[in-house]
Amino acid sequence: MRLSTALTGGFPRTRRFASFVRKYEKGEASREELKRVALEQILKVYERLAGRLPDYITDGMYLCDDILNPFIRDITGVEIGGLVRFYENNFFVRQPVVVGDIRLSESPTHTLERLEIALRLKEKLNREVRLPFPGPATFADFSLITNNSPYSTRRELMESYIEVVLLPLIKLLKAEGAILELEDPSLPRLSNEELRAYVEKMQSLSKSELLRIHLIVYFNGVPKVVAERLGEVLTLGLDLVEAPQSISAVLGPPLKSIQLGVINARTTLLEEVKPTSDRIKSAIRSLAGVERVLLSTNTTLEFLPERIAFKKLKVLHDVKHLLEEW
Amino acid sequence: MLPVLPTSVIGSYPRPSWLKKAIRLYRLGKLEREQLEEAFNDAVTAVVREQEVAGIDIPSDGEQRRDEMVEYFAERIKGFKFYGPVRVWGNNFFNKPAVASRLEYLGPIVLNEYLFLRTVSTRPVVKVTITGPYTIADWSFNEYYSSKEELVGGLARIINAELRNLAEHGANFIQIDEPALTTHPKEMDWAVQLINKAAEGISAKIALHVCYSNYETLMPYIEEFTNISQFALEFANRGFRELDILKDFPKELGFGVIDVHSKRVESPQEVYAAIKKVMKYVPPERLYINPDCGLKLLPRRIAREKLENMSKGVLMVRRELARRGIERVPFKTFAQSL
Numbered sequence: 001m002r003l004s005t006a007l008t009g010g011f012p013r014t015r016r017f018a019s020f021v022r023k024y025e026k027g028e029a030s031r032e033e034l035k036r037v038a039l040e041q042i043l044k045v046y047e048r049l050a051g052r053l054p055d056y057i058t059d060g061m062y063l064c065d066d067i068l069n070p071f072i073r074d075i076t077g078v079e080i081g082g083l084v085r086f087y088e089n090n091f092f093v094r095q096p097v098v099v100g101d102i103r104l105s106e107s108p109t110h111t112l113e114r115l116e117i118a119l120r121l122k123e124k125l126n127r128e129v130r131l132p133f134p135g136p137a138t139f140a141d142f143s144l145i146t147n148n149s150p151y152s153t154r155r156e157l158m159e160s161y162i163e164v165v166l167l168p169l170i171k172l173l174k175a176e177g178a179i180l181e182l183e184d185p186s187l188p189r190l191s192n193e194e195l196r197a198y199v200e201k202m203q204s205l206s207k208s209e210l211l212r213i214h215l216i217v218y219f220n221g222v223p224k225v226v227a228e229r230l231g232e233v234l235t236l237g238l239d240l241v242e243a244p245q246s247i248s249a250v251l252g253p254p255l256k257s258i259q260l261g262v263i264n265a266r267t268t269l270l271e272e273v274k275p276t277s278d279r280i281k282s283a284i285r286s287l288a289g290v291e292r293v294l295l296s297t298n299t300t301l302e303f304l305p306e307r308i309a310f311k312k313l314k315v316l317h318d319v320k321h322l323l324e325e326w
Numbered sequence: 327m328l329p330v331l332p333t334s335v336i337g338s339y340p341r342p343s344w345l346k347k348a349i350r351l352y353r354l355g356k357l358e359r360e361q362l363e364e365a366f367n368d369a370v371t372a373v374v375r376e377q378e379v380a381g382i383d384i385p386s387d388g389e390q391r392r393d394e395m396v397e398y399f400a401e402r403i404k405g406f407k408f409y410g411p412v413r414v415w416g417n418n419f420f421n422k423p424a425v426a427s428r429l430e431y432l433g434p435i436v437l438n439e440y441l442f443l444r445t446v447s448t449r450p451v452v453k454v455t456i457t458g459p460y461t462i463a464d465w466s467f468n469e470y471y472s473s474k475e476e477l478v479g480g481l482a483r484i485i486n487a488e489l490r491n492l493a494e495h496g497a498n499f500i501q502i503d504e505p506a507l508t509t510h511p512k513e514m515d516w517a518v519q520l521i522n523k524a525a526e527g528i529s530a531k532i533a534l535h536v537c538y539s540n541y542e543t544l545m546p547y548i549e550e551f552t553n554i555s556q557f558a559l560e561f562a563n564r565g566f567r568e569l570d571i572l573k574d575f576p577k578e579l580g581f582g583v584i585d586v587h588s589k590r591v592e593s594p595q596e597v598y599a600a601i602k603k604v605m606k607y608v609p610p611e612r613l614y615i616n617p618d619c620g621l622k623l624l625p626r627r628i629a630r631e632k633l634e635n636m637s638k639g640v641l642m643v644r645r646e647l648a649r650r651g652i653e654r655v656p657f658k659t660f661a662q663s664l
Contacts, residue, residue, distance in 0.1 A: 013413065013419075018411075018419060025417065065415065082585070082587065083563065090422075090465045091413065267467055267468075268409055268424050268469060269467075302412075304409075305409040305410030305411060305412055305422065307410055308410075
């Protein structure tokens, strides 16, 4: 069994970058400059982590306002709506307003910008790079479906998202060697019927495409049907901090790769290394046959101040180090 | 008495650019505290005047002295510490506090703000805003209390002491800001009781501002807020959908008609139409008109224009109401409404 660490979602924007974004928003800097500073700043963050840099990194989501925006600007048929709360956090995301047939734009500018940053990071840091995007359930759950759109239900929208947004997106990332990190915390909110449709539609992707997907569910447990029918191919991410019961969903199904969210990214209290590694050992013992375990925070580090985010990644590294001696 | 459909603000208003500069200079050690205070006072004078010229009946001090609604209170209550900014939306951050030890009231937090506001406003009623105990707790990291309920209880006692101070000094309209209130539906039962504790024994009119929230979660509790007279709610951001939840609304409503997260200035006609819509559910005698939330993130010119158009839209409705003989409404404090 291979043990790795992974960054999930974004990393808190540095003060320098946040201040540069303000400059950009005022029209005092160009898009090219913004991209350059985004890369420079996230690179600095990762360089600061040095030996504690996770094995899997992301673009830090520095060019993103949230998991939905600006990605939804790359989807035709979707307009940008008002702010809505992201689960029970003091964090708000832009609501996708579905006004027509959705599909990934032929030239998805924002996605290409992020991919460019991700590839530069991959090249410079010699790490696997994941790009976080909204999962189908989360996209559909947060969307406002207007009367002008052809979708009458969340299920229809979700199915279409998998077919005409996710599929071209995964092809694009796969061609460049990046992994698609699908953040899908709304997955447990789906009805049984919606879950069945979700799984069936995801199964229509090829095995090589599914292999490049890390499906991360946080705040709640992973539905068992997802683990049973998709867990054998894609990497499934569980939140063992806020939904420790989610481990039961993966006991039994033959999993090859799993992510365990073991560090709480919503509290400033730091985990102790030994008890955390003990909990992981216990989880791993119950996962027979799993070939790869990624250790991560339960959700994005963006809920934390930057200095605590660094400390959390240090704990994560130390936990892995202790487990390697096991 | 106030004109029917009294216009107000939720609280914050963009800081003048020169105030931002003064704050920067102060932080760099290039300005004395006394000079900064003078700048704050001048800014309050300016923005109160701006609100009044825009037609606002009940102005606030624009929260000119506050960087952020939770941070400001946490800095003035013993027991908090800070690790750095955390993102709230887009590129907007706040210095999210952490509760590191038992919380203690150190003395007046916003009393001086109120006293100064009273000296510069020409209006008979002014609004003082204070962040509620539930939101302070929800937007903080809890490193000390054994439960969130215990933490909110501690904060409710502190906020109550502050409200008593304000009321004793003549504040007659205080708004408790609780944007986080409906975030955890399972906590609503005790949260409502603790907000009542925070507002207990206060003679002033107390409004509760809840925004960007699930109002379906809030509505069943409205009557349980025994010490709250008015609810200031956000409706422009949600495109005035969900107005039907206001059917049989039993309290005063501060109706949000201006989207504070959009730079597009609403027309007076849009405001007029929104008010006409809400009047199908809430009678004009129990309606106050305000933006959805604080205006601080908007450019100052846009904020002013939004308030001007809000007032113009209100005037259009007032003219119609005058024909029905409805022109003025009494301003009732909590004690007077009993």
